[in-house]
Amino acid sequence: MSLLRIRHYPDPVLKQKAERITAFDGELRRLADDMLETMYAAPGVGLAAPQVGVSRRLIVLDCSPKDGEKQPLIAVNPEILTREGECCEEEGCLSVPEYYAKVVRSEKVTVRFQDLDGVTRQLEAGGLWAVCFQHEIDHLDGVLFVDRLSPLKRSLFRKKYQKILEQRQEQL
């Protein structure tokens, strides 16, 4: 396993619509393993393939409590079938460092995806898992959480993020 380089906004790969996966092979398995390792190391609770520069429909998540047992979940070609309720939680993103904002999402979702063997699975998610699924699936369509902010908040984000990027470059 190896750590992958996380792409930061405004890297163009983050705005692309990712391609459906059709080959369930060792390469896919290796990518999923590397993404999980990269996510845990960051640390983060979710990671989508475009965030490591691979424009394919694969996400990994683990929203289990920090001091509990790990519950890694790998979802290939995930899609949201049903939505219920509304919530508004603070989100961050490994591709948008040092910026956090509240985003309106569905409270519960039903998600269908394939596992690494290509077997179709379906599950219901609530709480942090539901938010995380929506956030990561958005990545596969080139949508970042800051794209879901109001126009005013988004313009504030752009100014603040410009400074964050400048400061990070100074540190290099």
Ligand code: NI
């Ligand atoms: Ni993200």
